[in-house]
Amino acid sequence: MQEDAEAAYRRRTPRSRRLHAASSRLHVNGVHHNIRHFDPYPFVAVSARAQRMTDADSNRYTDYWMGHWSLILGHSPPAVGRALAAQLARGWMHGTLSKPSIELSEEIARSVRVAEKTRYTASGTEAVMYATRIARARTGRRIVAKVGGGWHGYASDVLKSVNWPFGSESRGVYGERNIVTIPHNDLEGSVRALRRAGRELACIVVEPLLGGGGCVPCTRDYMRGLQEFARSRGALLVLDEIVTGFRFRHGCLYPT
Structure with missing residues (x-):
C-alpha cells in the first residue's frame, strides 16, 4: 500500500x-x-x-x-494582508523604535501575565540562545540542562541529543560537559541527572510540549517538579514556548 x-x-x-x-x-x-x-x-x-x-x-x-x-489564523487572512499592505506603504525597516512594536508588546503583556519585559528576536534559536546566556550571566554558572530529544533551535548549547533521519544534529558541538540531558516526563531520573551538575547548574530548558520530538506534552507534575528543583538550587527554569505560545491558543501554556 x-x-x-x-x-x-x-x-x-x-x-x-x-x-x-x-x-x-x-x-x-x-x-x-x-x-x-x-x-x-x-x-x-x-x-x-x-x-x-x-x-x-x-x-x-x-x-x-x-x-x-505558526499560522493560527490560516493562510493569507484578509485582515492581516490589509494591515501588512498599509505598513509596507509606510516602510518596512526603519531601524528605530516603532509604534506597532509597542502596541504588540502591550498585547503580549496582557495575554501573558508573566511576561514582565519583551525582547524580539529573528528566530527561536536566537531567543533560546539569549535565554541561556542570561541564565549563565545571572547565576555565574556554566551548565545548561535540557530534555533529551527536545528541539530548541540550532544554538550549540541545546543541540545535544537531537537526531534526524540524516544523523545527529549535535555533531560538531563541543563543550558537552556544559550540557546535561534529562529524561522527558521522568522527574526522578531528571533530578538524579540535575544533581550531578552540582552548583554549576545555570538553567533547565524545557518545552511544555516536545514539538520536534513527537508532540508529547509534559505532565503538570513534571513541570512543577523541575520548577521546584530549579528554585531550590538557585537556577532558572527556561520555558521554550516557541511552539506552544500563540500557535495553538492565544497566550502561552505557563499559567496552566
Missing part, C-alpha cells in the same frame, strides 16, 4: 520533483529546514489561502502543518 501511495504521489507531482531536484543542487538536503524534507521528495507550494494549499502541479491540500503551526 505504501508503494502504491508513493507511485501515485510521483505521478501527480512531476513539477515538484523537478523543482526539488533543482533545489537539491543549491540547498542542503534540497530544503531550507530539515523538518521540511520527506521521502520521496517534498512537494513545492505555490499558493495558499485559509486551510488550503496548492502545489506546483495544481494539486490542492488541506494543510494541518500551517507554516510550522
Whole structure:
C-alpha cells in the first residue's frame, strides 16, 4: 500500500520533483529546514489561502502543518494582508523604535501575565540562545540542562541529543560537559541527572510540549517538579514556548 501511495504521489507531482531536484543542487538536503524534507521528495507550494494549499502541479491540500503551526489564523487572512499592505506603504525597516512594536508588546503583556519585559528576536534559536546566556550571566554558572530529544533551535548549547533521519544534529558541538540531558516526563531520573551538575547548574530548558520530538506534552507534575528543583538550587527554569505560545491558543501554556 505504501508503494502504491508513493507511485501515485510521483505521478501527480512531476513539477515538484523537478523543482526539488533543482533545489537539491543549491540547498542542503534540497530544503531550507530539515523538518521540511520527506521521502520521496517534498512537494513545492505555490499558493495558499485559509486551510488550503496548492502545489506546483495544481494539486490542492488541506494543510494541518500551517507554516510550522505558526499560522493560527490560516493562510493569507484578509485582515492581516490589509494591515501588512498599509505598513509596507509606510516602510518596512526603519531601524528605530516603532509604534506597532509597542502596541504588540502591550498585547503580549496582557495575554501573558508573566511576561514582565519583551525582547524580539529573528528566530527561536536566537531567543533560546539569549535565554541561556542570561541564565549563565545571572547565576555565574556554566551548565545548561535540557530534555533529551527536545528541539530548541540550532544554538550549540541545546543541540545535544537531537537526531534526524540524516544523523545527529549535535555533531560538531563541543563543550558537552556544559550540557546535561534529562529524561522527558521522568522527574526522578531528571533530578538524579540535575544533581550531578552540582552548583554549576545555570538553567533547565524545557518545552511544555516536545514539538520536534513527537508532540508529547509534559505532565503538570513534571513541570512543577523541575520548577521546584530549579528554585531550590538557585537556577532558572527556561520555558521554550516557541511552539506552544500563540500557535495553538492565544497566550502561552505557563499559567496552566
